[in-house]
Amino acid sequence: MRFLQPIPLCFRRRAHNAPAITRGKSTHVPAETTDSCGIPLKPTWSVNELLSSYPSPTLSNSTINRLYELSALIPPQEGTTQYDAIKKSLEGMVRLVEAVRLVDTSDVSIEGRGEKEDADRRKPVAVSENGQKLLEHAERTHNGFYVVDSERRRC
Numbered sequence: 719m720r721f722l723q724p725i726p727l728c729f730r731r732r733a734h735n736a737p738a739i740t741r742g743k744s745t746h747v748p749a750e751t752t753d754s755c756g757i758p759l760k761p762t763w764s765v766n767e768l769l770s771s772y773p774s775p776t777l778s779n780s781t782i783n784r785l786y787e788l789s790a791l792i793p794p795q796e797g798t799t800q801y802d803a804i805k806k807s808l809e810g811m812v813r814l815v816e817a818v819r820l821v822d823t824s825d826v827s828i829e830g831r832g833e834k835e836d837a838d839r840r841k842p843v844a845v846s847e848n849g850q851k852l853l854e855h856a857e858r859t860h861n862g863f864y865v866v867d868s869e870r871r872r873c
Contacts, residue, residue: 769810772817775809775812775813775816777809782805850862
């Protein structure tokens with residue numbers, strides 16, 4: 719037996735002058751700013767506008783030079799356009815990270831896909847000492863760890 723799915727509203731044809739059908743709370747949006755599916759024709763917000771409302775960090779030249787040193791790269795000369803562009807780019811990244819850090823996630827729970835649905839199917843994992851039993855078969859152990867010989871010597 720086949721069940722027919724209802725056609726979504728945005729794919730249904732309607733008379734040119736007929737009002738659009740909306741579900742739930744109705745908000746008035748001028749017809750020329752959205753398409754027939756209610757999708758805005760122009761962006762309604764941008765990440766750049768949102769980030770511009772956050773304070774702009776400033777990175778010192780020594781911080782940028784230290785980042786280059788840690789990444790084993792040679793920094794461009796200070797005062798060049800390339801250096802200024804990199805500094806501006808890094809400050810933008812720091813601004814984005816700081817904006818993300820300000821988001822309140824105290825009541826957010828992280829669950830993978832289908833975890834709630836499959837929770838009743840999962841059996842609790844029994845803690846076993848299989849790893850410790852496997853150590854009995856190792857040629858060499860030290861303080862409960864496997865010992866692996868290597869050609870490389872530690873300094």
